[in-house]
Amino acid sequence: MKTNYLLPNKYKTIGWILFIIGIVSGILFYASEYESEVLIVNVLSVYNGEPLFGESKSFFQIIENSIVDELITLAIIIGGLIVGFTKEKIEDEFIYKLRKDSLVWALIFNYAVLIFATIFIYDFAYFDVLVFNMFTPLVFFVFRFNFLKYKSQSHEE
């Protein structure tokens, strides 16, 4: 099966490591209520300020920021992308179909959850929804694809 968007199989391990580290540290970070005082560095902020709290907007400023959350976000997204879009050891039409179906279901599932959350979750709790929603499509996609792949491998009689 020819595809032009898949990375070679050898990157899969790196992807899994990044993805798992990202998710575990993400959960820990969430449990600590997004507090972090480490890794504070100067970063370039293209867009800054929260009109919601009466701060004025600013563009292209150097600000101080703890980059822990940024690193976690990048680890989950990059790790997830690598895991989802590297070739299997044997890449064929059935695997290809599994991957495509999983993508479709991940998108449907994601927006179904988002619709539900939009109707029933309000105010600042909705911020949590937005944070989780950054990752749910990828996580669900990776989970479903690997689960089905594992399941259809099972025993012959």
Add this chain to the structure above:
Amino acid sequence: MKNSIKVQRAIHDMTQADLANHIGVSRQSINAIEKNKYVPSTVLALKIAKLFKKSVEDIFYLESNE
């Protein structure tokens, strides 16, 4: 669509993994095809038939309601 791959495998004394290796697909594919969960492409069907030295119709056939 149904198929007789399992029977053919038994005749040729092949495991799912053997068959998968011979035609260059994953074992998952053979498993899914045998369980009628996946309809293979024409290319793959032709390869399987060629390996068993049968015609495609001998191995893959429609069900009565199709």
